Amino acid sequence: MxxxxxxxxxxxxxxxxxxxxxxxxxxxxxxxxxxxxxxxxxxxxxxxxxxxxxxxxxxxxxxxxxxxxxxxxxxxxxxxxxEILPAKDRSAQVRTMLERSLGSTKAESMMQRIEPEARPRSIEMARWLAPSVLLKLVEDEHPQVIAALLLMLEPEPAAEVLSALPEDVQSAVVTRVAQIGPVSSQAIGMIDSLLSQRIGASFGANTLTLGGPREAANLINLAEGEVARTVLPSIAQIDPALAEAIEDEMFTFEMLLELDRQAMGRLLRDVDNEALVDALKGLKEAQRAPFFASMSSRAADGIKDEIDMRGRLAKSEVEAAQRKIVEVARALADQGEIAIGSDDGEFV
Missing domain, CATH: 1.10.220 (Annexin V; domain 1)
Known part of the structure; x- marks a missing residue:
């Protein structure tokens, strides 16, 4: 070389x-x-x-x-x-990204939530209100105002409000939802002011209802240690019905996805076939796998065929079927035949 x-x-x-x-x-x-x-x-x-x-x-x-x-x-x-990512105009950059992915109306609502100088506003409060309460707030307003508000809500409560409006108003609102285009910050401020006045004048401070047995159950399930074993008996001494309601909410259908194959097989022996099909209809394919893995291939293929042939189901129907299966699982857990959850605060 x-x-x-x-x-x-x-x-x-x-x-x-x-x-x-x-x-x-x-x-x-x-x-x-x-x-x-x-x-x-x-x-x-x-x-x-x-x-x-x-x-x-x-x-x-x-x-x-x-x-x-x-x-x-x-x-x-x-x-x-x-690359250097300057802080200057960061809010404008984030707003542009959100507008491209969410649309201008939802982007404006999201910016009000995430900007450092943002303050709680009535539009955010409206997202917590029951559809029946929202209906009373806006039923006399112009369809354009109703349409703008519905676009800032989650789809399900927005659809409930729409369903409760008079038929002629429904058509006008849906037309504007389809055509509304950009909504200025001034228009959103006007809606916010309107909601603030209506909430204060019509319903007072009691319209925003937070908490409940499900929220309490979620807290207990997420807590570490022996919270469930200490909190529930204490509540039961004061209010047995409330303790029972919380306990009912602590057993969730998602917990069943963690059952081992033997426990799942035991559960399925007591589950009604129709309830199983309806419950699995609302799951993604990967979530159905633990159920199918505990069946024979012939039984699994049969359930899959029934799911495919089942028509569209309302969310309430799927949840009702899943609740039936949870009740069966809970009875088996009470009898000591299966274990639900882990030993770190969930039920066994």
Whole structure:
């Protein structure tokens, strides 16, 4: 090896790695390394031109070897090393991102919740109110106002309010929901002021109801130690009905997903087939797996076929079926035949 070769060899580690991919290709590789949900969330933020460019690159790429994967990751790291994220105009940047993903109305409501200078407002209070209470607040208002408010609520309570409106108002509200477009901060301030006046004048301070047996049960389930074993007996001495209501809420259907195969099999022997189909209809495929794993393949295939053939179910129907199964599980737990939860504060 000549001295020139030695010098060239020594200098190679300092040379920039050869670029095998374009910037678009590197972005495509990085995106394909993400999970489907994370990738979908990022793609949803692109405009049509960006989406077409990146999508075309993803489709056109063949097998991607380790060297190209490393290049894509290295490019991401290099960009991160060079990048400075200034605090100036951060609120405007976040607002723009939220508007692209949520729309201007919901983005404005979210900004009011997350900006440091934000203060509790009646619109946020409205999100806690029962649909029947919300209806009384806005039933006499212009459909445009009702539409704007419903867009700031979660879909289910908003739908309940809509269902309770007169038919002619329903049509006007839905039309405006479909066409409303950008809502200015002044309009949102007007709705906030209106709600503040209505809440104070019509219902006073008692309209915002928080807590209940379910919230108490959630706290106990999440608490560490022996909270359930100490708190519930104490409550039962003062108010047995309340203790029972809390205990009912502490057994959740989600706990059944953690049962071992033997316990699940024992549970399924006592579960009505119709209730099981309705309960599983409301679950994702991965959540159904513990149930199917405890059945014979023939029985599992039969249940799957029934689920596929079952028509659309209301959420209340699914929850009622799941509650039936929870009641069966709780009875078996009381008899000592199965164990529900763990030994760190949940029931056994």
């Amino acid at each position: 000549t001295s020139e070769d030695a010098i060239e060899t020594e200098e190679r580690p300092d040379e920039a790695p050869k670029q095998l991919l374009s910037r678009v290709d590197r972005a495509a590789v990085f995106l394909m390394l993400l999970g489907d949900e994370e990738a979908a969330n990022l793609l949803a933020r692109l405009d049509p031109t960006e989406l077409e460019t990146l999508g075309s690159a993803m489709v056109a790429m063949g097998d991607i070897d380790q060297e190209r994967i490393a290049e894509a990751l290295r490019d991401f790291v290099n960009e991160a090393d060079r």
